[in-house]
Amino acid sequence: MSERDRTVAITGANGYVGSILRAAFTASGYRVITLQRSAPAGAASGYVPYSLQDGPAASLPDDVAAVIHCAYDLRARDAAEIERINLGGTEKLIRAVGDVPIVFISSMSAYSGTQQIYGRTKLACEDLVAAHGGTSLRLGLVHGSGDGGMIGALRKVAALPVVPMLRPDSYQYAVDAEDVANCVLSTVEQPPPHHVLGVAAPRRVPFSEIIHTLRASATSTPLRPIPLSSALLYRAFRTAEAAGLRIGFRADSLLGLMHPAPGVPHVDYWAEQGISLRDFAKVAAQ
Template sequence: MRYAITGTTGLVGGTLRRWLEARGHEVRALDRVVGGGGARFVLGEPIARDALAGVHALVHCAHDWRPRAWADVERVNVAGSLALFRSSETAGVPRRLFVSTISAWEGGRSQYGRGKLAVEAAVRAAGGLVVRPGLVWGADGRGMFAGLARVARLPVLPLFDGGRQPLFLVHVEDLAALLAHAIERAPAGGPPITAAHPEPLTFRAVLERLAAQHGRRPRFVPVPGALVLAGLRAAEVLGAGLAFRSDSLLGLLHANPAPDFTPQAALGLRPRPFAGASGE
């Protein structure tokens, strides 16, 4: 089977590419920098006509983290994703999957989640598939989870609003398997598939487990989430490079407390429970 995957230089797209190639599938990487056998793809820019020729399945993992203002998120990530899926329909790609986020729900407030949610409806209406990964773990150094792992090494850890926020986690290898199974088995245009272990951990519990990986017993300092959010936004305006983005905190503070795991169960898959920082 020939797949086209956007964002193969990222954590999810790269893991999915390796997972598929290890099982004999052909992968055409659609990235900003073109590699061997791939094609150039940049969100917000037209894609070459032949980039999707002969492809059996498209998996859209790419996301541009640079836009900060909502208007730019809409222009780059929302409109760019919709244009890609229109091109895939024109090219006759039979199976199309959008990698969304568990933060994409009606009560979400993060720009990341709102942007993904704006794409979901159009993808499903055109017969595409939507997968909403939880917090991805199992690979060091990337993504929001890596930011949490760095925070957990601090001698004093901030605890936002009591640390009761629910986190649903998914190992990156389990996510790759679920994406491949969804392409093969999920009904076209079906409900979003939440990809995560169905039993949540609180934000505090995750920090405690991450700290324990380094032999630490964390000392927590309670802080108001709104105050930290304001501080992160101010630091971002000043150009500070932060391990944890303000938009990620916004998604954490307004997380979906009860995602629907029925579509995931219908695929016969149940991601492993969280085991620690590296998943070893």
């Protein structure tokens, strides 16, 4: 990649993953163009006005080597609205960027047969990106950088006086934030032969291990778990959402915890590129 090509544009650059990537690309010597609603205060990099609903309000600079699409609107609850905003927003972005390669930040919730609205929407976005010739990266549970995203929500759960525990066989695939950044940097600099890759360590991390680890990193108070029916909790969340209540954790997110992906697609590719995906147990509590 030439010096002229060391510019990337990032949608959702203020979000949990977007912030991680913005910092990583800047540290690696890239110029980062943020695609967001308003100009970032005191930013040295450029920006283009952008929203999922409207797309970019201006053309991207000619030297943009790739667009990293992190933006996703989690505020919507209705399936039709979620699809209209997020899938429609991906369509608008693809039309706007022309031939510029797209790296789509997807999720391990996106797999064939998923029941989760979030996962199904991400899958549909992956199809659009593949048709454009881009790459989708399915991130596992991202940890190791602040309290944002799903890991932030689970930290709050783990800190409760009494902690609800999902069924014993529930698990997640996890990935350290630094490893995420390395994988995305590699994808921009050397596009992989696969349209979809998983970005997560291949071990299934039991939900109980995640909660115990997060609890231990925050307090010395012993964990007081209470077994709770996932299906019952899901129905309670759905009822609350139907009544217009915002309880801080979405029913659809719980569905993703209840029904995780069966495996990490093409995970061996990263080792071939010299990138290590470290296990949750080694880094989560640091």
